[in-house]
Amino acid sequence: MEKDKAIFLDRDGVVCKALNPNNDGKNGYLINLEEFELLPGIEKLIETAKRKDYKVIVVTNQTQTAKRFLSQEKLHEIHLKMQNSLGNRIDKIYYCPHLQEDDCEHRKPKPGMLNKASRDFDIDLSALIKFVYDNLSNTPFTFLPPCFKKRKTPAFCSGALDNVKFFRA
Numbered sequence: 211m212e213k214d215k216a217i218f219l220d221r222d223g224v225v226c227k228a229l230n231p232n233n234d235g236k237n238g239y240l241i242n243l244e245e246f247e248l249l250p251g252i253e254k255l256i257e258t259a260k261r262k263d264y265k266v267i268v269v270t271n272q273t274q275t276a277k278r279f280l281s282q283e284k285l286h287e288i289h290l291k292m293q294n295s296l297g298n299r300i301d302k303i304y305y306c307p308h309l310q311e312d313d314c315e316h317r318k319p320k321p322g323m324l325n326k327a328s329r330d331f332d333i334d335l336s337a338l339i340k341f342v343y344d345n346l347s348n349t350p351f352t353f354l355p356p357c358f359k360k361r362k363t364p365a366f367c368s369g370a371l372d373n374v375k376f377f378r379a
Contacts, residue, residue: 221270
């Protein structure tokens with residue numbers, strides 16, 4: 211049986227607008243449903259990924275829950291709005307609610323969410339998989355398993371979605 215292909219998307223700054231830090235101590239976290247806004251180009255990227263038979267998976271750190279700025283229930287509401295806004299084309303959203311100092315295996319850049327997705331969807335991590343991220347703290351190469359790091363041509367990118375060349379039609 212053939213294993214699935216996947217594209218892994220960071221949430222804030224890739225799927226939706228990342229909020230700017232503010233002075234209320236909440237560091238620009240998305241905590242209000244009304245502030246959720248898709249970024250230009252994400253719908254086309256996901257549409258193209260689905261047309262090419264890729265699983266679309268969001269992997270995101272969401273520490274605002276650990277800091278009690280946002281309840282798990284409100285986070286699920288934001289994710290539901292994201293799913294609905296994208297026509298329910300995201301196959302799965304994985305998130306880590308823990309703080310960096312909690313040393314959670316699922317918090318990026320560690321491999322927990324990637325490994326869970328590979329088990330849940332039978333994704334071959336040594337095969338061609340794609341990543342879209344917005345900053346170096348989300349650089350996927352740091353949380354990839356050794357089998358992927360050995361690839362001669364890793365398939366990931368950063369920056370504006372307009373520059374995602376591996377999915378251009």
